[in-house]
Amino acid sequence: MKFIVFASILSSGIIKLSNAACGGPYAQCGGSGFSGEACCQDGYKCVAMNEWYSQCQAGSDAPANSAAPVNSAVGNDNNNNNNQWNNQWNNNGWNWGNGNNEAQNPWNNNGWSWEGGNNGNQDQNQWDNNGWPWAGNNGNPGPVQVNIGENNNQNQNPANDAPAPPPAQGQAPAPAPAAAAGGSGSSQNFFQNEIYANPKFIEEVDSSIAKLDGELKAKAEKVKSVPTAVWLAWDGAPGEVAQHLEAAGSKTVVFIMYMIPTRDCNANASAGGASNLQTYKGYVDSISNTIKKYPNSKVVMILEPDTLGNLVTANSENCKNVHQLHKDALSYGVNVFGSMSNVSVYLDAAHRAWSGDSTDKVAAVVKEILSNAPNGKIRGLSTNISNYQPVDSEYGYHQKLASALSAAGYPDMHFVVDTGRDGVAISSGTWCNLIGTGFGERPKGNPNPGMPLLDAYMWLKTPGEADGSSTGARADPVCAKSDSLPGAPDAGQWFHDYFVQLLKNAKPAF
Secondary structure, eight states, X not given: OOOOOOXXXXXXXXXXXXXXXXXXXXXXXXXXXXXXXXXXXXXXXXXXXXXXXXXXXXXXXXXXXXXXXXXXXXXXXXXXXXXXXXXXXXXXXXXXXXXXXXXXXXXXXXXXXXXXXXXXOOOOOOBBOEEEEEXXXXXXXXXXXXXXXXXXXXXXXXGGOSOOOOOOTTOOOOOOOOTTOOOSSOOXXXXXXXXXXXXXXXXXXXXHHTTOOHHHHHHHHHHTTXXXXXXXXXXXXXXXXXXXXXXXXXXXXXXXXOOOTTBSTTOSTTOXXXXXXXXXXXXXXXXXXXXXXXXXXXXXXXXXXXXXXXHHHOOSHHHHTTHHHHHHHHHHHHHHHTTOTTEEEEEEOOOHHHXXXXXXXXXXXXXXXXXXXXXXXXXXXXXXXXXXXXXXXXXXXXXXXXXXXXXXXXXXXXXXEEOTTXXXXXXXXXXXXXXXXXXXXXOEESOOTTOTTEEEEEBOSOBTBOSOOSSSTTOOGGGGSTTBOSSOOSTTSBOHHHHHHHHHTOSSOO
């Protein structure tokens, strides 16, 4: 499926060439299995966060370019999963580097430097250096900021997984907690706040604006200001969270966690994710630890698009074999993120055309997931991510889900609907780059008084990024259908022709 700059960076000027080989702000500079530059640019020091990860942080109390301790313990996950999501933006001024990717990098100088780095993924990295040094993990052959040994979720930590002793003879078992009690996390609708605009989307739109003129160009300029979600979908994504939170300030950042092991088990276009459950837990812990450093931030965390839908309806052996794994991963995510007071969590529940006839089953799986997340709670569910269903249709699905969830012991659920590509009502079973679609309603909290369950319209799938391709190693047969726009790149890459289609068909128009 599938940032601006710190005030300190803005004021620091251009990074000196003499420091170019060293890590920039928040770059990895050490840790188990790390083989990159163990130094930081002037004004930053290398701080050991844990055995697996050291990071360049601002500070003048340590000499610049100080080397970080490099551990000899094996910490390299080397998840070589051909995942197209593994940081495609290495070069627009936001240098989100994606080292050692076996692909060409057509965008080599736009100024925003978002560096991820050397993760061994065979993905395309289109955007290589556009100016602002947001370094991630230069030279790291493994995942970024993965605290595998430091699970926040004590209820799912292997060290704490021993079964409780049985009650003494004659003693009644302790009562189970109320099903809907949940944990201590936020129940707020953070979409009522101003929503952060993802700089990656701005850069993508700019790439299309350069190819347009006249009225379309003017309309495209307006699209840039629309908030879109930030996808955490590659090994280095945990290292990018701080930059977004810093840049957002008081605005709400909408993150989409899309790293579950064997994700998209029923399709090929977006297959991949973490190599195993323990690595996934490490990603969750790393991201949550970063969010804790920004206690005044407001975060929406949407967990794992399509996973719940596949748990309920997918009958392929690929999906059946990972049902328990996916439930465990979702429970862990809820238990960690759903215990944080500045994070509102939503599980993704596919869309009406997919799961609308299975709401009781959806509710039963949600209950199972939440029952295994005693420290966390969810605000509700998201729907229509990367799809095209009309809002009215989705709201009917929301009402059925809310009723089923209430009957299962989870009342007062709320919903977020993806409106990025639902401006035109089209009936089709094709999910890949559907022809005829247009931008839909703009993101907004509490958008319709007549839909009290609806927390927000939001552009969750980045509209203009491809759903998948009909050619290449990641080809998916759905993307070759007659009503799928031809010529698409791999999923998560910018598809200019599709962006133009969405712009022309936008409703409301720009």
